[in-house]
Amino acid sequence: MLKQQPKQQKAVSTVQNANCVVMVPPKEFAFNAETALDNEFQHQVSQTTEQVRELAMREFRVMADQLRGAGVQVIEFDYPLGQIETPDAVFPNNWFSTTSDGALYTFPMACQNRQQEVRPDALCAALENSGRKVKSQDSLVDYLDQDAHLESTGVMVIDHLNKTIYAALSQRCDREVLEDYAERIGYERVVSFQTALPSGKPIYHTNVMMAIGEHFCVICDEVIPEFERRFVIKSLAKDKQVISISLEQMNQFCGNILELETDAGDKVIAMSQSAYDAFSPAQRAQLSSHAKLMPFNVKTIESIGGGSVRCMLGEVFLQKC
Template sequence: MLEQRMPQQEKQKIQQNANCVVMVPPKEFAFNSQTAQDNEFQNQVVETTAEIRAAAMREFHSMVEQLRDVGVQVVVFDYPVGEIETPDAVFPNNWFSTTQGGALYTFPMACENRQHEVKVAALVETLKQANRPVFSQDSLISYLGQKAFLESTGVMVKDHISRTIYAALSQRCDREVLEDYAQRIGYNRVISFQTLLPSGKPIYHTNVMMAIGEEFCVICDEVIPEFERRFVIKSLAKDKQVISISIDQMNQFCGNILQLETGSGDKVIAMSQSAYDAFSPSQLTQLSSHGKLMPFDVKTIENIGGGSVRCMLGEIFLAAKS
């Protein structure tokens, strides 16, 4: 267990939930054999690539439409295709993050074909056209030279209000890079911990086992060793309603959910239909007290890509240009 306190910077009012997200169409979507080395959520299927991509695109467009219908701004980043295909581009939250102060950060990803997803200039222009301008940029991609990785909000689950980052350490979450990033953005607490799946491997991304909203947290705490688990839960329980999920529920992506806000400030909680169906009635009641539950059918993307609804949402905290 590591709790690292960072130097305190001048505080500003920080919002927990974004009211704008970037989503990337899955036009090159496919089973990614590189990420499958440590992502146990991925599955091979018999359908053709064309069939898989058509199904994934239907799921994507339905999700975009439903989010827009309730008042969440969705910026579709129809990225420029390069020479190397990027089958996981539909999961943009792993390569960038944004801050309320107008900054865009980019991150070192572990798999070579995922590194080609990073298209900063195109994203900045897309955000500018969406009235969400970037005012500064910073990057941790130089850590690739050390083979040290930090896959953004895939491996970091942030409590923005308390300026705390929770992170399960793994091949994709290097402690040194994690601490560096926290210091750059002025977050004064980093709580990192080990995890262990029944297979003996660690969780590949923290955001499949936990999610933090304004006043709640969902967490599969049984994968955290007991001596660290107590500390993590105690920290979360200080100001969050803690909703504990089982490994079976985690495998249905119950941890891969995200609280968002509409333009008018209403709370919504985005999740997959698989996750919704796996939550118990009492857990759904608890969650619905924190916002409108929005389940999306993304079974193709979940099954083949090994990521779910939260992974498909790149939060934009950049202020809208007045």
């Protein structure tokens, strides 16, 4: 479960919250039959593709504008179209990550049409045009040759302050690739664990069941086997307020939230309106004690895509130029 990683001489992120995010407009958004094989959060709808994309684009635009209005830098990555459509491109946090020493990492995605989303050169250009320069690139995509996958901060929920990575193992989160990434960025601890939904399937992405802020954690611990659950909660509770959510709340994306920082240094927690409504008043009060809550209506995106607000935000820890 727990592997101690050797310390690396890398100046990786020493803050928990990013003040800049990448968002991708959902111009090819649609129900993705490939990812639906292990993503029980996806649902098909009766609307036409054009209707779905219009609704998704409206949700995206409101969310991006409101985040900017709050003081969070939003970089819109209007990616170049390829021969294969990328219906899940609106969820960019699954294929890249960044560190404060200027590194961009890219990851091996499990589904073929999601592998088409990995466009590091185009992303580097978009980042640099927005004042965030990439100094080096590193890729774990070669693990695809071994049919091994690691879908970035979809499967890794990271406590940057304690240099600890939490990850629910699944076909989208291979233990070997996970530990390789942790070693590359110099993070000493990997806490990996099993999960099981009522169907018996594992959680497809860790970030639908848990989120870590600077001083809090939200987690649906009932999906973790008891013998591992105690260890995970004990690790989190060392310096975080642990807010436990139910399976029903997880299904409303209460675990799919992200704490961010504004230009003024204030903290906000981005979440969907569905998640906000599903939190109890006491839980909302707990979260509000840490940061301002910012709910967004992304019902179309989360219902059809099976991911919510956190999945739409690719954190940028790169320093300003």
